[in-house]
Amino acid sequence: MKSTHVAVVFMAGYAWVVAGAAPFKTLSCLLVATPCVVFVVAYVRMGGLSVDHSEVNEYFLRKARGTTLLSVAPWIALLTAAVALETIGLLLGGRSADVPTLSTTVDHILAVRWERSLLCLTWLFAGGFALLRHWRLFHVRKS
Amino acid sequence: MLVTGIWCALFMVGVLIDTVGRLRPDGVATFDRATAIIESRITGRAILILLWVFVGFHLFARYTVPHS
Numbered sequence: 001m002k003s004t005h006v007a008v009v010f011m012a013g014y015a016w017v018v019a020g021a022a023p024f025k026t027l028s029c030l031l032v033a034t035p036c037v038v039f040v041v042a043y044v045r046m047g048g049l050s051v052d053h054s055e056v057n058e059y060f061l062r063k064a065r066g067t068t069l070l071s072v073a074p075w076i077a078l079l080t081a082a083v084a085l086e087t088i089g090l091l092l093g094g095r096s097a098d099v100p101t102l103s104t105t106v107d108h109i110l111a112v113r114w115e116r117s118l119l120c121l122t123w124l125f126a127g128g129f130a131l132l133r134h135w136r137l138f139h140v141r142k143s
Numbered sequence: 144m145l146v147t148g149i150w151c152a153l154f155m156v157g158v159l160i161d162t163v164g165r166l167r168p169d170g171v172a173t174f175d176r177a178t179a180i181i182e183s184r185i186t187g188r189a190i191l192i193l194l195w196v197f198v199g200f201h202l203f204a205r206y207t208v209p210h211s
Contacts, residue, residue: 018203028204036196043192049185060183064176071172072180074160082153085146098146103201105150111208120203127195 011124012117019117039127046138059137 014035021028047053082102089101096104110116157174164173181187 023204023206032199032204036199040192049189057183060179064179064183067172067176067180071170072177074171075177078153078157100146102150105147107206107208110206123199
């Protein structure tokens with residue numbers, strides 16, 4: 001429990017540092033690349049992308065059990081709507097004020113450092129959660 | 144402005160679908176269960192990792208604040 005708190009505080013601090021780096025600079029790229037490399041290396045080392053570990057596939061299949069095309073239809077419809085809107089936005093040049101893409105919409109939130117920091121923390125949490133879940137699966141597999 | 148509202152609405156619809164999925168697991172899949180289908184294949188997991196990396200670089204290393 002204590003290590004979880006330390007990890008959350010560390011990620012919050014890291015997100016604040018990332019949010020303070022100017023875009024399109026080497027520093028900002030390095031700050032984003034570091035967690036990416038850590039995540040991908042850890043994930044691969046735990047067999048997340050290995051063909052020899054069919055139990056990983058089975059774990060997710062068990063989780064998705066009972067899921068039918070009808071039950072995921074709302075997600076497919078939502079994704080289709082988002083893709084259609086993004087495509088129209090991109091066809092209009094990508095930075096249209098009338099039909100902004102998702103990136104342009106999110107850019108407004110990124111204007112303020114604390115908002116950028118919160119969004120970055122969410123991004124780190126998403127990666128961290130996926131890694132933690134895989135780590136638990138990895139330890140169950142080993143024991 | 145209208146389309147920005149639509150993007151927000153789409154996000155809210157996503158939250159709503161997930162909530163309905165938790166209340167009625169037999170009728171609607173939650174986000175977690177829907178993505179589990181993708182994650183059940185190595186290719187799917189690799190795509191999700193690439194997407195996560197792309198989002199990171201796109202939002203936090205290569206963003207541009209729009210001029211109003």
